[in-house]
Each structure stands twice: as C-alpha cells, then as structure tokens.
Amino acid sequence: MSGGGRTVGAPPAPAPGAGPRDGRTTRRPPALRLLARPEVGVFLGAVAVLVFFLIAAPAVRQGGSMATVLYQSSTIGIMALPVALLMIGGEFDLSCGVAVITSALTASMLSYQLTLNVWTGVLAALAASLAVGALNGWMVVRTGLPSFLVTLGTFLILQGVNLAVTKLVTGNVATDDVSDMDGFGQAKKVFASSFDVAGVQVRITVLWWLVFAALATWVLLRTRYGNWIFAVGGDQDSARAVGVPVRFTKITLFMLVGLGAWFVGMHNLFSFDTVQSGEGVGNELIYIAAAVIGGCLLTGGYGSAIGSLFGAFMFGMVNQGIVYAGWNPDWFKAFLGVMLLGAVLINLWVRRTATRR
Amino acid sequence: MNHDGTGIPGVALPGAPAPKDTPLVELRRAGKSYGNVRALYGVDLVVRAGRVTCVLGDNGAGKSTLIKIISGLHRHTEGDFLVDGRPVRFGTPRDALDQGIAAVYQDLATVPLMPVWRNFFLGSELTRGRRPLRRLDIPRMKETADRELRRMGIVLDDLEQPVGTLSGGQRQCVAIARAVHFGARVLILDEPTAALGVKQSGVVLKYIAAARERGLGVVFITHNPHHAYMVGDHFSVLRLGTLELSAERCDTTLDQLTDHMAGGAELATLKHELSQVHGVDLDAVPEGLGDTFPEGTT
Numbered sequence: 001m002s003g004g005g006r007t008v009g010a011p012p013a014p015a016p017g018a019g020p021r022d023g024r025t026t027r028r029p030p031a032l033r034l035l036a037r038p039e040v041g042v043f044l045g046a047v048a049v050l051v052f053f054l055i056a057a058p059a060v061r062q063g064g065s066m067a068t069v070l071y072q073s074s075t076i077g078i079m080a081l082p083v084a085l086l087m088i089g090g091e092f093d094l095s096c097g098v099a100v101i102t103s104a105l106t107a108s109m110l111s112y113q114l115t116l117n118v119w120t121g122v123l124a125a126l127a128a129s130l131a132v133g134a135l136n137g138w139m140v141v142r143t144g145l146p147s148f149l150v151t152l153g154t155f156l157i158l159q160g161v162n163l164a165v166t167k168l169v170t171g172n173v174a175t176d177d178v179s180d181m182d183g184f185g186q187a188k189k190v191f192a193s194s195f196d197v198a199g200v201q202v203r204i205t206v207l208w209w210l211v212f213a214a215l216a217t218w219v220l221l222r223t224r225y226g227n228w229i230f231a232v233g234g235d236q237d238s239a240r241a242v243g244v245p246v247r248f249t250k251i252t253l254f255m256l257v258g259l260g261a262w263f264v265g266m267h268n269l270f271s272f273d274t275v276q277s278g279e280g281v282g283n284e285l286i287y288i289a290a291a292v293i294g295g296c297l298l299t300g301g302y303g304s305a306i307g308s309l310f311g312a313f314m315f316g317m318v319n320q321g322i323v324y325a326g327w328n329p330d331w332f333k334a335f336l337g338v339m340l341l342g343a344v345l346i347n348l349w350v351r352r353t354a355t356r357r
Numbered sequence: 358m359n360h361d362g363t364g365i366p367g368v369a370l371p372g373a374p375a376p377k378d379t380p381l382v383e384l385r386r387a388g389k390s391y392g393n394v395r396a397l398y399g400v401d402l403v404v405r406a407g408r409v410t411c412v413l414g415d416n417g418a419g420k421s422t423l424i425k426i427i428s429g430l431h432r433h434t435e436g437d438f439l440v441d442g443r444p445v446r447f448g449t450p451r452d453a454l455d456q457g458i459a460a461v462y463q464d465l466a467t468v469p470l471m472p473v474w475r476n477f478f479l480g481s482e483l484t485r486g487r488r489p490l491r492r493l494d495i496p497r498m499k500e501t502a503d504r505e506l507r508r509m510g511i512v513l514d515d516l517e518q519p520v521g522t523l524s525g526g527q528r529q530c531v532a533i534a535r536a537v538h539f540g541a542r543v544l545i546l547d548e549p550t551a552a553l554g555v556k557q558s559g560v561v562l563k564y565i566a567a568a569r570e571r572g573l574g575v576v577f578i579t580h581n582p583h584h585a586y587m588v589g590d591h592f593s594v595l596r597l598g599t600l601e602l603s604a605e606r607c608d609t610t611l612d613q614l615t616d617h618m619a620g621g622a623e624l625a626t627l628k629h630e631l632s633q634v635h636g637v638d639l640d641a642v643p644e645g646l647g648d649t650f651p652e653g654t655t
Contacts, residue, residue, distance in 0.1 A: 218492075222492045222493050222495075223484075223491070223492055223493060224482040224484060224491075224493065226493075227475055227478075227479060227482055227493065230468065230470070230471050230475070231468050231471065231479055231480075234468035234469065234470045234471055235467075235468040235469065238462075238467055238468050238479075239468065239479065239480070240430075240449075240450065241428070241430065241450050241460065241462060242450070242454075242479050242480035242481075243449075243450055243451040243454050243480035243481065244479060244480045297470075301468065301470045301471075302470045
C-alpha cells in the first residue's frame with residue numbers, strides 16, 4: 001500500500017511499454033525464431049536417424065525397404081496426429097491403442113454375424129469409435145478429473161470388452177475371415193491397397209498419412225478451431241473467460257482420436273482379414289511418444305501436428321532399420337527408449353535456446 | 358511520502374460526465390452463496406458510461422465473486438442484476454461479452470504460450486473464406502492487433518512472441534486493448550495493478566483513464582485505495598461479503614477510503630491494544646501500516 005502512495009506525488013512519467021521501444025529488448029535473429037518452432041528438433045532428429053541407418057544398413061537404401069519403413073511409420077503416424085492435437089489441447093487418451101481394435105472388431109463381427117455388406121460394419125465402427133471418443137471427452141470435461149485416469153478406465157474397459165465379446169460371439173480370440181464378403185474389395189482399396197511409385201509398391205496408408213498430416217497442420221495453425229486447441233491446452237480458464245467453447249473443443253478432440261482409431265482399425269481389418277482381439281495394448285504409449293518426440297508439450301498448449309509425422313517416422317525407421325542392419329530386434333524397445341529421452345532433451349534444449357531473450 | 362490525501366499533483370481530477378438515466382450495469386441487493394457459504398450479499402452497484410466505479414476490499418472481501426457475477430462466470434443467487442435496465446442471468450462469459458461486458462482478469466487474462474496476435478483475437482478470431490475452407494485471416498489479425506496496441510501506446514516488435522514473455526503491465530494492456538477493441542461498453546478490471554511495480558501501475562492507470570475518455574463504463578477492482586482514488590468517480594468498499602461504503606468521489610477523501618478499506622474501527626482497537634504492550638514503540642510502526650490509521654486517533 002505504501003508503494004502505491006509513492007505514485008501519488010509523482011508526475012505522470014512516460015511509462016515503459018508506452019512510446020517507442022526502450023532499447024532493452026532486441027529482435028530475435030531469424031535463425032533462432034525458426035528454431036523456436038516445435039517441430040524443428042524432431043525434424044533434425046528424423047534426418048539424423050535416417051542418415052544413420054542409410055550408412056549402417058545398406059539394405060535401407062533400396063526403394064522397397066523405404067516403402068516398408070514408411071508403411072510402418074504411417075500406421076503409427078495416422079494415430080499420432082490426433083493424439084498430438086489432443087495433447088496440445090491438454091489431454092491424454094490412454095484408450096486409443098485398444099480403441100483401434102475395438103473399431104476393427106465392431107466392423108468385422110457386425111458384418112460377418114449379420115451377413116451384411118462390410119460397409120455397414122465400417123459405418124457402425126465409425127459410429128462406435130466416435131461414441132467412445134465422445135464418452136471419454138464428456139467424462140473428462142464433466143468431472144474435471146485428469147484424462148489420464150478417465151481414459152485409463154476406458155482403456156481397461158475396452159480391453160476387457162474386446163476379449164470377452166469376441167469370445168462370446170465367435171467362440172475364439174480372433175474374428176472370422178471377412179475377405180469373401182460383399183464390399184470387401186472396395187473397402188480394401190480404400191483402407192489397405194498399394195500403389196506403384198517408380199516400380200516400388202507403396203501402401204495407401206502412407207498417402208492417407210501425408211494427407212491427414214497436412215490437414216491437421218492446416219486446421220491447427222490456420223483455423224479458429226486450431227486456435228482454440230492451443231488455448232484450451234495452454235490455459236483453460238483464460239480460454240473460457242474470453243469465450244472459447246472449451247467443452248466443445250475438448251470433446252471433439254477426443255472424437256478426432258476416435259476417428260483416427262477407426263481409420264487404423266479399418267486398415268488392420270482389410271489388411272489382415274481377421275482381427276486378434278487382444279492386440280493394441282501398449283500402442284497408445286507409442287502414439288503418445290511419437291507426439292512428444294514430435295515436439296508436443298506433455299502439459300499441453302504447445303506442439304505441432306507435422307512434428308508427430310517426423311516422430312512416427314523415427315519410430316518406423318528405427319523399427320525396420322534394426323532389422324535391415326541385421327541386429328537383434330530385441331534391442332528395438334531399448335533403442336526407442338533412448339530415442340525418446342534424447343528427443344525430449346533436444347526439444348527442451350532447443351526451446352530454451354530459442355525462447356531465451 | 359505523500360499520503361495525507363490533500364493534494365494529488367499531476368493527476369487531473371476525473372471529470373464526471375453527466376450520468377445517463379439508465380446505468381449500463383446495475384446490481385440491486387445482489388449476492389452469491391456457494392453451498393452454505395455466503396460469499397456476497399446485499400450489494401448495490403451502479404456502472405455508468407464514462408465513469409470509473411472502484412470496488413475496494415481486502416482479501417476475501419468478495420471482490421472476485423462480484424466480478425465473476427458481472428462477467429458471467431458465476432450466476433448470482435440473490436437480488437437483481439440489470440443490464441441497460443433489464444434483468445439478466447448470464448450462463449457463460451460469452452453471454453456477458455455479447456452484452457458488451459468484458460472482464461480483464463488479474464491472472465487469467467491471456468494464454469502465456471500463445472503469440473500476442475493469437476491472444477488478442479482469442480475467442481473472436483477473424484476469418485475469411487467459406488466453410489469448410491474458412492480460415493484465419495492472419496494478416497488482418499496481426500495488423501489490427503498491432504494498430505490497437507499502438508493506440509494504447511504499446512509497441513511490440515514481434516507479434517509472434519508468446520504473451521508469457523511480456524511484462525506484467527504489458528500483458529494487462531494487451532488484455533485491456535483487446536477488450537476495448539471488441540466493443541466492450543463495460544470494462545471490468547480485476548486488480549490490474551496488484552502484481553505491478555510503480556511505473557507499470559502508472560501505465561495501467563493511464564489506460565483506465567483513457568478507457569473512460571472513450572466513454573466506457575469501467576469497474577476497477579483493487580485493494581489499493583491510492584490507485585483507486587487517482588482514477589475513481591465512485592467508490593464501493595466491500596468488507597466480509599457486503600458493502601462497507603458506497604460513496605461518490607465528492608463525498609469522500611483518500612483517508613476515509615483507506616480507513617474503511619482497512620476496517621478503521623478494528624485497527625483503532627488493535628492500536629490501543631498494542632500500546633498496552635510494553636516495548637511496542639508506536640512511532641516505529643511501519644508507515645505503510647501507520648497511514649491506514651484514521652485521522653484523530655494518532
């Protein structure tokens with residue numbers, strides 16, 4: 001209170017912040033401003049891993065191997081995109097790994113048991129996946145509980161339901177083969193076909209992955225919805241106070257994860273014809289890791305969609321690169337762990353350097 | 358230190374334009390209970406265009422509850438809340454914004470990690486194109502943000518810089534400029550000077566005066582009577598959830614304000630008790646505390 005008293009007697013001085021710059025801040029150099037982008041660290045990391053395996057494993061240099069690496073990356077990357085958006089929005093979804101299988105199981109069993117065109121199953125699975133996402137989102141915004149806990153719950157529920165319902169319906173842990181059903185060929189074209197690029201067979205998921213990544217980046221950086229994602233993750237209360245529809249944004253983000261799970265689930269189904277009901281467990285952590293390596297801040301409000309693309313590529317590259325290099329694939333997980341820690345440290349260092357004033 | 362409240366050199370006495378008939382915002386015997394806790398009750402408050410209404414009070418006096426009612430974060434549970442003479446019940450801050458009531462909060466005014474221009478337009482983004490290709494009109498947003506900030510006297514060389522890297526005063530000013538730009542008729546400022554140094558506080562007080570000149574009704578919430586007295590036209594002092602004082606500028610002095618704010622009677626008792634304790638030298642009581650004692654007891 002006495003501090004305020006001092007201003008009473010003082011003439012109204014031209015205040016700092018008013019008028020021209022006071023010379024205490026300088027413009028940050030463009031190179032530093034570029035480095036401040038969240039995906040720069042992971043881009044350099046992806047290039048490093050690529051160069052490393054190009055040298056260490058000559059087999060990687062063939063087009064076919066690269067197509068395999070990209071395919072592997074795309075199945076991770078398609079999910080890592082919505083997971084990254086959700087993380088920027090300040091939430092997690094631990095159920096997204098098994099949600100992929102839930103979606104595939106729904107489509108497969110519904111069309112097989114009722115002898116329907118597979119597209120009916122595909123649409124039903126879409127509805128189911130979006131519903132799971134909406135339920136996750138609704139529970140999180142409604143209760144205010146950490147999404148970590150809420151989705152841990154749905155993760156366990158889905159895992160149990162996947163196994164139990166599949167056994168109940170088919171008497172087996174896997175679903176029946178749907179490859180001779182109506183509409184299968186069409187659906188396979190959309191979700192699991194290949195196309196030819198200069199004599200190399202490339203899986204269509206790679207194409208979808210790139211399209212989705214471009215779309216997600218555009219939405220995040222160039223639309224109102226993207227602005228809201230950053231805002232609800234950065235400071236939920238501020239966002240609400242200035243009129244951002246926080247609940248809508250969060251629920252739709254969870255539904256986007258559902259959409260991704262549906263797409264990858266359909267790819268699994270039409271790629272392998274049957275679905276193993278116990279799969280998917282643990283994949284959620286890989287998606288989350290790809291998003292974090294891609295420059296997303298675990299606490300929300302900062303990150304990039306395109307970064308998760310490079311993050312997923314690093315995963316695919318290491319996974320296949322170890323095989324091509326002829327090393328024991330048992331080392332894969334250890335390698336991944338080192339990569340994750342390395343990427344996080346590099347990101348941290350880059351961000352500190354770039355935002356230092 | 359000049360705290361006798363007699364002369365305020367360098368600060369023009371706030372001119373009070375003739376009040377219009379209908380206040381922009383009016384509270385009548387309004388209150389709010391959280392469960393069985395009565396955070397606020399029996400509060401009358403009038404906000405008119407071109408006037409600064411100061412709401413003062415110690416921590417826990419109910420200032421935050423009051424601002425939350427007016428800005429639409431909480432609904433009042435007692436009394437009436439009128440905007441332009443019509444009773445309202447806001448469900449969300451959006452409802453309040455649509456009525457031209459904008460709040461600038463002490464700590465939740467902005468999203469620290471987002472660039473200045475994104476923060477400026479947050480919740481009211483400019484777009485171009487049609488769905489589904491509707492996108493942010495980034496050049497126009499940056500241009501407008503820059504112009505409005507300059508008008509408030511803030512020159513930033515990089516609108517991409519995260520708001521979190523601005524100084525406290527600059528951040529407040531960004532929020533105030535934003536509210537003014539979006540056509541706020543009523544501006545609620547929640548302790549805008551609380552965390553600021555002397556000079557930065559001066560900047561914010563100048564903007565409060567500027568907002569009044571532009572014809573806005575300003576609600577200035579503070580626990581600093583000196584700041585309030587420099588810009589206020591009307592003073593409402595809250596204490597323990599209800600009005601302790603409601604007075605026009607002409608009917609009150611800085612000392613009275615300070616006195617009411619600190620709970621004068623209680624302080625006098627405290628001072629008396631302290632004087633009974635051996636070894637307490639009253640002249641050594643810090644000035645900041647001393648100047649809250651009512652005149653005549655010393």
